[in-house]
Amino acid sequence: MTPRCLTIASSDSGGGAGIQADLKAFAAAGCHGTSALVALTAQNTVAVTAIQELPPAFVTAQLEAVFDDIGADAAKTGMLFSAPLIETVADFLEARTLPLVVDPVMVASSGAQLLEYDAVETLVERLFPLATVVTPNLAEAEILAGVKRQTKAELADRIHALGAPAVIVTGGHGEPVDHLFDGQEHVEIPIERRDSYATHGAGCTHSATLCAGLARGLSLREAAENAARVASDAVAHGLAEIGAGDGPVDVFDLTAASLAMPLEGRGGFAGTAASPGASGHDETRSGGREGFSS
Numbered sequence: 001m002t003p004r005c006l007t008i009a010s011s012d013s014g015g016g017a018g019i020q021a022d023l024k025a026f027a028a029a030g031c032h033g034t035s036a037l038v039a040l041t042a043q044n045t046v047a048v049t050a051i052q053e054l055p056p057a058f059v060t061a062q063l064e065a066v067f068d069d070i071g072a073d074a075a076k077t078g079m080l081f082s083a084p085l086i087e088t089v090a091d092f093l094e095a096r097t098l099p100l101v102v103d104p105v106m107v108a109s110s111g112a113q114l115l116e117y118d119a120v121e122t123l124v125e126r127l128f129p130l131a132t133v134v135t136p137n138l139a140e141a142e143i144l145a146g147v148k149r150q151t152k153a154e155l156a157d158r159i160h161a162l163g164a165p166a167v168i169v170t171g172g173h174g175e176p177v178d179h180l181f182d183g184q185e186h187v188e189i190p191i192e193r194r195d196s197y198a199t200h201g202a203g204c205t206h207s208a209t210l211c212a213g214l215a216r217g218l219s220l221r222e223a224a225e226n227a228a229r230v231a232s233d234a235v236a237h238g239l240a241e242i243g244a245g246d247g248p249v250d251v252f253d254l255t256a257a258s259l260a261m262p263l264e265g266r267g268g269f270a271g272t273a274a275s276p277g278a279s280g281h282d283e284t285r286s287g288g289r290e291g292f293s294s
Contacts, residue, residue: 003031003215004071007208008063008089009078009105010039010051010114012201016248017043017108018078021201022208028230028251029212034070036062038085041114045200045243048112053081056088063092074215076101076207079114083122090126099214102131102164103207106140109200109246120144124162133220134164135207137171152179153186168224170206170231178228182220191228198238198247205251206231 005026012018019035026033038059042050066072075098080086093100104123106115115123124144128134136159142148145158152169156179159167166182168189176193179186209230213223234249237256242248 003073003212004034005029005031005208005211005215006034006036006066006072006075007078007211008036008038008059008075008080009204010041010081011037012041012043014044014200014243014248016045016242017201017204021204021249021251022076022078024251025205025208025230025234026212029209029216031073031212031215032070034066034072036066038089039079039081041079043108043110043112045110045245045247047110047245048108048114051081051114053085056084059085059088060092063089067096072098072215074099074101074211076103076211077127078103078204078207079105080123081114081119082116083119086119086122086126090130093127093130099132099211100130101207101211101214102127102134103203104134104136104140104144105203106143128163131164131166132214133166133168133210133224134159135168135170135203135210137203138169139171141167141169152177153181155179156181156186166220168210170203170228178224180221180224187221187224189225189228192232192236194232194235194238196235196238196240198240198242198249199235200238200246201249202231202235205234205249209251 007019007022009019009022012020023033036059038054040052041048108114136144141155145155156167156169160181160183169179176191178189178191180189206227210223210227213226234251237250237253238247239250240247
């Protein structure tokens with residue numbers, strides 16, 4: 001059976017992060033993705049201009065619709081925005097047992113606040129105990145731990161002490177590693193640092209790929225190593241030409257895929273044109289790539 005992954009998060013109208021990034025990462029990992037939205041953002045590569053919360057009852061209705069019919073092998077949370085929405089999600093999930101990745105999204109790559117200040121405590125108290133693993137980036141880890149200038153291992157220790165069974169601290173400057181602490185063992189996961197201006201959605205891609213790995217039955221360490229590689233590759237293939245700000249990551253390597261696709265002709269494809277062959281029947285010939293944007 002195809003693994004089923006659920007994202008409980010918010011929409012990014014620019015398509016780079018949020019549930020859009022999650023669903024792409026689920027698909028790239030060979031999983032069927034479902035979603036329960038808690039908020040909508042008016043967002044592009046340079047700014048978040050508006051946020052609209054959805055009613056808690058509607059969030060619950062989405063979750064019930066997914067679980068009553070489709071089910072889920074693993075779930076992840078992303079931008080949850082407010083304490084009432086976190087309470088709603090926690091109330092639903094605490095009655096169900098499944099791998100849960102909690103990505104404590106707090107600030108967009110554009111700098112916009114994505115989690116209200118009074119919601120941090122609710123996130124820690126209600127969702128951390130339900131999580132399989134919590135995946136803050138370095139900046140989020142410092143906020144959660146309440147300290148700065150600590151190593152990733154020290155930050156992971158502090159967040160574990162807050163009730164998270166396992167922690168992966170990602171990103172940041174310095175040595176290019178993700179740091180996994182499962183409550184017993186500290187593991188450094190090397191990542192390849194990418195020189196890219198397209199990192200929007202990297203955190204969502206990482207946590208969604210991690211969720212997909214758990215849905216497929218990988219161990220936490222195996223899933224974390226795979227998520228680190230996929231997120232790094234998505235940054236390397238990032239679409240820096242999209243928008244005026246931090247471009248979106250690309251988990252599918254769309255440039256390579258588009259170069260492999262013919263250009264114009266039948267079936268809506270670009271790059272093949274029909275012409276009569278020696279037999280008198282139509283044959284296809286390769287077209288050029290003029291006007292093709294990759």
